[in-house]
Each structure stands twice: as structure tokens, then as C-alpha cells.
Amino acid sequence: MTAFIKDTLIGFWSLLAGLGVTIRYFVKPIVTVQYPREKLTMSPRYRGHTEFIIDPETGSHLCNACENCARTCPSNVISVTGVKVAGTKKKRAVTYVLDYSLCSLCGLCVEVCPTKALKFSDEYRLAGFSRQDMIIDVIARLQAQQRALGLPEEVPPVPEAEEAKTEETKGGEGES
């Protein structure tokens, strides 16, 4: 009899404890977001596809089209082309395209870049309907980001008429 009463009281108390837990959760702030309208903030270590870092000084990217990343990439994800900018000795990227469907997010490209031009984006909405959707134009993405920040948009240098010369330089760089 005493055991029964004790059981009943303990049981009743445990019910109250359960109610206490749920009411605490009831007043806590919600953790989900209204997905298509709101986005989660990803943690700083999250790895989306790679993108250009916006340099605070120039307001643009730092890539000099050295192609180190393209050569290092174990999966041949990256294709980058660049031209020499008139009046300087530096080259600058004209196109920088990723085939994200091949990328293993290993981070070698980020590590190898001599100018530290690359970083992982916090983009997590990466599903697509076809393989074509996995091709990411990093320069176009940079331009969109610049628009959003109100910075002047990156204008990729146009390959000049002396195409032969560009080809030559490119070949030369490849060998060195």
C-alpha cells in the first residue's frame, strides 16, 4: 500500500517535471527559419563551393590567373583563363569557372593560391536539376556580390587584339 502511494506520488511528480520541460521550451525562441524567404547563417568553417575573396583595398578579387589552383585540383574542377592587363606586368582572370559536381571540397585550391584569392562560400542551396546547374561562374558570382555591397562591378579585362601574344605568354607561364 505504501509502495503504491509512493509510486503514484513519484509518477505524478514526474508528470509535473515533464510539463516543466515543455513549458520552458514553449517560451524559448524558435530555431527554424521560413526557408525560401529566410536563410540560415552557416558556421564560419562551413565549406560551400569556392569563391573569390573581395579585397577591401581594391573592392575586387586578387586572382592573377596563375592557374596554380587549376593544376593542383585533384578533380580538374577549375578552368581559369586570364590576360595581361595593359600597362602592368600582371595578369588578371577573365573567366573562372568551377564544375561543382566534381569538387570534393578538399581545399587544396584555397591553400595553394599564392595571392590568397579564394575562400569557401557559405552557400548551401546547391541542388540543381541538371549537371549544367553545377557549373558555377565565380566571376559572375563576384559581380553579384559587388552589386549587393554597392561596390563598382568587376570588369574582366578583354583579351586584346594581339591574341597571339596572350597565347604566347600563357604558354610561357605554363612552362615556368
Added chain:
Amino acid sequence: MQFLLAEGARIGISLIGVIGLVSINALFLIWMERKVSAHIQLRPGPMEVGFHGALQTIADALKLIGKELITPEDADKLIYLLAPIVMFLPVLVSFIVIPFSPTLLIRDLNVGILLIFAFSTMAVLAILMAGWSSNNKYSLLGAIRSVAQTIAYEIPLLITAMSVIIMVGSLKLTDIVAYQATVWNVLFQPLAFILFIICGTAETNRAPFDIPEAESELVAGFHTEYSGMRFAIFFLAEYTNMFIVSAVATVLFLGGWRGPILPPLVWFLLKVYAIIFLMMWFRWTFPRLRFDQLITLGWKILIPLSLANLILTALAIKIF
């Protein structure tokens, strides 16, 4: 003639009022239930249709109206069609005696509380009809469970109500409210209040006592085969039942419409919805009981406690 006209008008107006209240109450409660469950689970709940999803239930109701009404081939047609009506009518009848405020009351019957309890028991009949006539094993199992659990909670429910009634000495709901002019009954009868809330939750067939529906075991229990508006009527009846049980608890224990400053109707609805919130809180906290656990709870705990409470009350009345 004069009398007939007046009565006719009274019946018409009451019916429209009650049906309006029932619909608005159900729309609000379904929305509230979804919000309460969502916030307990750290979600925002419905947010898309209207302000914070306020119109979500209306959208759902419109969808339900458009659904096909399916009758299973081997169903017992007549009983199958009658079951939702038998479920819903007693719910309407109960509104006759509920005192919303000193003036807002359809009929102040001498047997008020008895009428509510008598008619609310018909819900079990409706569940049995629905489960039996659907010709579906899950429906039948749900119906059998419902009938079997009835005794386990209806007896303590009536006995706890009895302890209040012998204190007041009347079955009239307005008398019970008048008795609580200074002190609410819940202070004299805390145990009875707890027992009444537990049995009331069982009476409305809600979790943790939703054994007849038990969606994880029995698909949807007794209303598995119902679709469209017929299903909506069961749903409506469930939420209206919650309102009635809470209203009775308010009248018996929380002083009905009494309260300072605010108008009586507001006080009454506040108390009713507070109890409904409590029931929703139960639902999203406790897992469903197993059948033998429910019977044990009913027969070994609720009935002895309510009997002890009744005897104590009777002794106290005799002595003081």
C-alpha cells in the same frame, strides 16, 4: 401563440449563435493547437496564410469541403452516415446550459450539469457506430478501445463533479457559479480539480488518452474511413468537446464568469481557453498511454481518489 413565436425566435437565434461559436472556436483552436505544438518544438508553426498563419485553418477547411466523400463498399451505410451526426448533436445540446455570463445563457435548466454529462456520453456511441460501420479492422479496434476506456474515466469524472455538487447542493450551473461569489471551488477541492482535468482530457479523447485514435498504431482509429466534411465534423466535435469540458471545469471549479474589472464574458472565455491551453500542453508533453496503463490509472488511482475525495467532502459538509 405569443409563446410559440418567442420560443421559435429564441431557438433560432440560439442555434445560429451556437453554430457560429462552434465554428469560430474550432477554427481558432486548431490554429492555437498548431501554434502551441510548434512553439513547444521550437518551430514557428503556420506562418504563410494570413497574419502568423491565422487564416490557415480556413484554407484547410475549404480544402476539406472540396474533398470527395468516400463510403467504403461493405460499410453499414445508414450507421456510417449517422455516426458524425450522432457525434455532433450532443455537442450542440450541451451549449443550451453553459452560462457564458449572467445574461448570456440559453436555458437555465435545473439539471444543467446532468444534461451535459448525459449527452457527452453519447460521443462514445458515435465512436462505436463509426468504428463498427466502417468495416475496417483499425476502425473497429479504435471503437472497441473507446468503449472499453469509457468506464475508466467517466466514473471518476462524475464522482469528482459530485463532490462539487454536494457542496453547492444544486445541479443548476448558475447556482454553482453563484456559490463561488467569494472563493473559487478550486481552493476547497484542489484534488477534485486535478482529477477532473485528467478525466476531462480523457473524455475529449486527446493525448495522452487518444487510444481510440492512436495514429501511430491504428491509422486514425475510428474515423479512418471518413473523408471530407464527414471527417471535418468529427474534428469539429473533438474541438468543441474540449470547449465544453473546459467550460464545465470553469463553472465547477474556477468561478464561471466571475472576475474583477473585465466583463463576465471575457473572464469566462479567458478561463476556458486557459484550461484548453493546459490540455494542449498535456498533449505535447505526454506520450500516449498503453491500454492497460489507462485502465490501471482509471481503476486504481482515479476512482479511489475521487471516492475518497467525495467521502471527505461529505464529512466536511456534515461537520461544518
